[in-house]
Amino acid sequence: MKKILFFLFISSVFTFSQKADKEDIKKTIKTESIGGRMDFSKMVEEKYSSAPLIGFGNTLYNKKDFAILLWGAKVKNLGIESMDEALKLWGEIHNKKLTTPESKALKVGFKTKFE
Template sequence: MKNLIFIMLLLAGVFCQAQKQDIKTYIKTESIGGKLDFSKAVDKEYSTSLIRFGDTMYSKKDFTILLWGAKVNALGINSLDETFRLWEEINQRALTEPEKKALKTGFEAKF
């Protein structure tokens, strides 16, 4: 399963070596309907409503947030607090506790 997630992350976009502001702009533009929107890939890959990652089960929505967190970290956003703020800015709402847990898990995951 880790290999599958790694492949999905590789297919999601090209590693960006631009400055931090350019990275944030890229993340903002690609997070909804773009290369960083993992909802269609998760729906296509998983037919069940819950997905196991490690010892935890995630809803599809939370699992897409987990993948987004991993990709954002790989792109060069190295602060979890900054990642939380960026997600909330993009989605124009606060993260729920399960979403924060999923985002933190993805952000800290090593694929």
């Protein structure tokens, strides 16, 4: 049930054309990741304002890491094909390297399969 709700949430945030080329996708991701539609930190804070931790699968995430998990799922859904590419893109956008917990959250989001 949680996976279905998660999929519906990710799908409803917004969609991009499947025909957009990879550079256009990366440019859009970079534009929308800070203060835009892919800045999931704002949405997570609003939706889970009273929750100190958010459960996904068998793991609890703080709000920052859960927002990164959502970002990872979205970039995979948009066509970013490798985890290394997603990590590099995150670093370019935020001008910093992910911590170990942040990296694990991004990997979980990136590897999540939607039916």
